[in-house]
Amino acid sequence: MKKILAVDDSASMRQMVGFTLKKAGFDVTEAKDGSEALNLAKQQGFDAVISDVNMPVMDGITLIRELRNLPNYKFTPLLMLTTESGLDKKSEGKAAGATGWIVKPFNPDQLLAVLKKVIR
């Protein structure tokens, strides 16, 4: 079973993403901010990480940058969830090592469709 780490400070989004991915047959771990996610990612391996951008403690961009520098996450798909469709955030995320982005709001089907690009 592929393991996905879902990171969002909003409990409802976390639950929705988690529930959708579990139903699609993934093993999902949730984290409420970048720092919690980073610790989890160091302890266990994940096949993909989906992270919100705006979070307290450690934001999503920093998380992605940190993850990408870890040897175990060199090739791992790292997706950022963002409402800011502006180029700034996207290119910032890309520079940090993000694989791609998912535009909020999204519904479960859209999430899975996008995820299919990087993990099956």
Next chain:
Amino acid sequence: MSIDLSQFFDVFFEESFEGLDAMEAELLNLEPGKEDSETINTIFRAAHSIKGGSGTFGFVSVSDFTHVLETLLDQIRDGQRVLTAEHVNLLLKSVDCVRALLSALQAEEEPDLSEAQALKARFEAILGGEEPSSESAEAAAPEVETLQSTTYQIEFKPEPHLFKTGNEPLYMFSELAELGELEVSAFHDAIPDFLAFDPEDCFLHWRFFLTTTREEQAIAEIFEWVEDDAEIKIEACGGLFDDEPAQPQAAQVTEQAATPSADVATESGTVKQDAEAEQAQQTLEAVQQKVETVKNIKSESRKSNDSGATSIRVGIDKVDSLINMVGELVITQAMLSQIGDQEITESSIAALQEGLTQLAHNTRDLQENVMRIRMLPISFVFSRFPRLVRDTSQKLNKQVELKLVGEQTELDKTVMEKLSDPMVHLVRNSLDHGLETPEERIANGKDPVGTVTLNAFHQGGNIVIEIMDDGKGLDTEKIRSKAIANGLIQEADELSVEEINELIFMPGFSTADSVSDISGRGVGMDVVRRNIQALNGSVEVTSKQGVGSTFTIRLPLTLAILDGQLVQVAQHTYIIPLISIVESLQIDISKVSKVGKGLEVLRLRDEYIPILRLYGIFSHQGAREELDKTLLVVVESDNYKIGLLVDDLLAQQQVVIKSLEANYQKVDGISGATILGDGTVSLIIDISGLIKLSGLRRPGSTELLVDLKGEEAEPA
């Protein structure tokens, strides 16, 4: 996949309301020009999360509105715009507005959008008429299908670092294949010599021919994430005209999807047909999902209405300690039943006694901890005051600093809910009547900024909340003359300062020179006192002219447990709330007089206390009737003192209140019941209800039937 989003609504609403509270608190901390980036960031994040969530869960009205909010905050955050006081005011109004929208949505009502639209227009004006981006609309817009197939030549030449972005070309290619008929060629001419070969790099490149009915955009989207990491060329190189008519309507799609096997069978093998059928199938599923969601929403609507906002958040530590205690209880129970199985000897009796002590200990701990579950920090009430003080002081042109002390003091959730209104009243009063204008304060040698302090702390089994202001204090002369004018006291009455201050709690008393919309009209401190007394609490005032006033609210920590005085009436045990008891005494017959229709009053110091015979009111036989052989419990309620005649005083103990209404029906003069140690049911006396029941109150008046002027009382 069909996922019912409504299951996440509760969490969404809860966290959104929390987010709004956080926004409000942070906004109140903001001072334009002195804002720090972390505060702005917190506000931004809250707005951002609400927008994201509401968009995801389909609350378009909220996400549309929060979008402008977010845009403005984003600009402030990025330093493109300077925060002004106007922004803060507008943002605060927006918090209210979003809260209203969400409340309406939570109650499954149609939200009133007029306020939101007005505010949104103002935001847009600030944002310089920038077009609010219709981002969500774009995302939701269905992709237009042209059913005409075109063949594209696609060149895909990734940079060597492609794999390190986490992208997988293979998945992209299979996604391409889903669009139509795909032909792939891979080129490996760029692979270097073995020694120069880095296994982590990508040296291949590809060429595709894709025949699809989709637009070029759909192809570009597949490569969207790697467009900077690869050379991508997409060229339309021709196509075949398709005869099939476009079928955008869902009904037609459904029909088509219903017989996909037949279609595929006749024109077997064409990927295009397969893809089309799949798309149709997907559309069908989407439609079905919608229908299902609608059904679910309908069926859930009743359920969620019923549950309302009655949930309570409990810290995991509290639950853990409960489980721990239940564990202890089970152990004790096991121990006791083991003793019960043994033969009774002297040593087993000792063990039994020890076990029972432990059981009592466990039970008490458990009770305390269960009560703690309902306990919330008073900051839930306090948190609304910064906003209230800010708005009110602006309206009054006064400068006020609000200090909150003891915010972590815990009290019962039910008490808390009922405490809010009286407190608002008292705080408004302090701002309106208590504090002076800056000019007056300067003239009196005070700091132009007045201080209002809310202080909460525990004292015994009570919580005490003090509302203090360093304003002008109560004007005793004014209160006195007002009370005389209203007929509350006589010109000749000699009253101490405390007694005069007490007068402000009398019904129909108001000293404000003019009625303002701040501290309300007519409804005065008497209502505050009544509401607090309804919670078994009390409210008092101390004041010093020119220095300030302190209102002290005292409340039991919980409504579920009460400190009671057990009293005996005939063979029955009643409970009188300890907080309402003033004193208990033996009656000196010589001081009892009879007034009116056989009503007895006791002259106690310089007051006349009407005597109520409890056995008479509750129709009990066999009680002691001679006044000198009984005891009188003097209780106070609604500013009146009455004496309750009882046979004897028993123990004082904490009793758990059980609702009579829930188990039987409402009984006049009784506020509830409890079960005593010996298993008998005992009724708890409702003092103000008892006064009504006894007919002591003069019809059409709040006065008791007892005339306070002693001359009229005849000796019994």
